[in-house]
Amino acid sequence: VLVADDSETVRAVLRLELVHAGxxxxxxxxxxxxxxxxxxxxVAVVLLDVExxxxxxxxxxxxxxxxxxxxxxxxxxxxxxxxxxxxVQALREGAHDYLRxxxxxxxxxxxxxxxxxxxxxxxxxxxxAEELDLVSRTDYLTGLSNRxxxxxxxxxxxxxxxxxxxxLAVLLLDIDHFKRxxxxxxxxxxxxxxxxVARTLVSAVRLEDLVGRWGGEEFIVVATNTAEHSAxxxxxxxRHAVESSTPVTVSIGGxxxxxxxxxxxxxxxxxxxxxKDAGRNRVVVDGPPxxxx
Ligand SMILES: [Mg+2]
Numbered sequence: 700v701l702v703a704d705d706s707e708t709v710r711a712v713l714r715l716e717l718v719h720a721g722x723x724x725x726x727x728x729x730x731x732x733x734x735x736x737x738x739x740x741x742v743a744v745v746l747l748d749v750e751x752x753x754x755x756x757x758x759x760x761x762x763x764x765x766x767x768x769x770x771x772x773x774x775x776x777x778x779x780x781x782x783x784x785x786x787v788q789a790l791r792e793g794a795h796d797y798l799r800x801x802x803x804x805x806x807x808x809x810x811x812x813x814x815x816x817x818x819x820x821x822x823x824x825x826x827x828a829e830e831l832d833l834v835s836r837t838d839y840l841t842g843l844s845n846r847x848x849x850x851x852x853x854x855x856x857x858x859x860x861x862x863x864x865x866x867l868a869v870l871l872l873d874i875d876h877f878k879r880x881x882x883x884x885x886x887x888x889x890x891x892x893x894x895x896v897a898r899t900l901v902s903a904v905r906l907e908d909l910v911g912r913w914g915g916e917e918f919i920v921v922a923t924n925t926a927e928h929s930a931x932x933x934x935x936x937x938r939h940a941v942e943s944s945t946p947v948t949v950s951i952g953g954x955x956x957x958x959x960x961x962x963x964x965x966x967x968x969x970x971x972x973x974x975k976d977a978g979r980n981r982v983v984v985d986g987p988p989x990x991x992x
Contacts, residue, residue: 700717700722700723700724700725700742700743700744700745700746700811701724701725701726701727701733701736701737701740701742701744701745701746702714702717702724702725702726702727702746703726703727703728703729703730703732703733703736703745703746703747703748703751703756703759704727704728704746704748704751704777705728705729705748705750705751705752706748709748709777709800709801710726710728712801713746713802713807714726716804716807716808717807717808717811720808722811725740725742728751729751729752729753729754730747730751730752730753730754730755730756730758730759730762731753731754731759732753733745733747733751733754733759733763734754734759734762734763734766734769737763737769737772738766738768738769742769742772743772743773743814743815743818743819744772744773744774744775744811744814744815744818745763745772745773745774745775746775746777746798746811747759747760747774747775747776747777747794748776748777748778749776749777749778749779749785749789750779756776756777756789757788757789757792760774760776760789760792760793760794761792764792764793771818771821772818773795773796773814773815773817773818774793774794774795775794775795775796775797775798775810775811775814776789776794776796776797776798777797777798777800777802778797778798778799778800779799779800795814795817796810796813796814798810835847835848836848838911838912840890840893840894840912841893841894841897841912842897843897843901843910843911843912843918844909844910844911844912845911845912846911846912846913846914846919848911849909849911849913849919849921850960852909852911852921853869853921853960853963853964854960856909856921856923857956857959857960857963859923860923860924860956861956861957865923865924866924866930866955866956866957867921867922867923867924867955867956867963868920868921868922868929868930868933868953868954868955868956868984869919869920869921869922869953869954869955869963869964869967870919870920870922870930870933870934870937870951870952870953870967870984871913871917871918871919871951871952871953871964871967871968871970871971872900872917872918872919872920872937872941872949872950872951872971873916873917873918873949873950873951873971873975874892874893874896874916874917874947874948874949875947875948875949875950875975875979875980876947876979877889877892877915877916877947880892880946880947889916892945892946892947893912893916895944895945895946896918896941896945896947896949897910897912897918899940899941899944899945900918900920900937900940900941902940903936903937903940904920904922904933904937905922907922907923907924908920908921908922908923908933909921918949920933920937930953930954930955930984931953931982931984934951934953934982934984935982937949937951938951938980938981938982942980948979948980949980950971950974950975950979950980950981950982951971951974951981951982951983951984952967952968952969952970952971952972952973952974952982952983952984953967953970953982953983953984953985954966954967954970954984954985954986955984955986966985970983970984970985971983
């Protein structure tokens with residue numbers, strides 16, 4: 700708990716109660732110090748006096764709320780008696796609660812405890828939101844980006860490639876005779892193969908390229924800043940990596956910009972079928988499709 704008050708006596712009283720209740724206490728003698736200490740320590744609750752030198756309580760509250768690192772720390776205002784307007788204003792400015800000085804020990808601990816629980820709940824909510832965000836972007840079986848996330852990424856990467864004038868390549872990869880793997884080894888074997896192909900692709904692309912699971916046994920690679928010959932070279936490198944380090948092979952179709960996302964995918968898909976027709980375990984990478992008239 701950060702106790703910010705310019706009165707030594709008030710700080711001593713609050714510290715005594717809080718330490719007795721098991722809290723660790725950091726003390727600030729003015730608003731500026733309070734803001735600095737809140738950034739420096741892992742503070743659960745700030746008790747903030749209204750009238751203080753350098754920065755008063757309102758100014759310190761504004762500074763805490765303006766900084767992402769301290770924004771979520773609940774602030775409990777400390778005020779003298781008869782400071783009604785001040786408190787209403789503080790609550791409007793984002794204070795969590797207030798206490799009149801001198802607070803009753805039971806009330807002090809109840810309000811600090813409530814503010815502390817708010818802080819814990821906020822942390823929990825943020826962790827859950829991050830987990831959900833990750834889950835919504837990830838293919839559960841392979842850990843790769845899922846189709847939805849690849850589509851989002853592709854739109855953004857296309858916009859960036861137009862803006863910066865560089866090319867972008869899309870490769871679609873399909874495991875050859877995957878049905879046989881499932882038929883012979885069961886679905887567990889199929890899952891195992893999908894996982895090993897995924898790991899092989901991730902380790903074979905450049906850091907800036909995105910590998911995703913596009914469908915059942917289909918994968919996609921979005922490669923940025925890739926010229927014509929290097930898209931084909933990348934595809935060949937991936938084909939070789941899968942052939943040499945997994946029990947299966949892949950056919951790969953690719954295309955590159957300029958073309959809108961849907962036509963790029965359609966062209967890569969057509970080239971993937973051409974690679975399958977030509978006998979599998981091969982690469983067909985072709986230029987962008989002619990514009991639709
Ligand atoms: Mg004061």
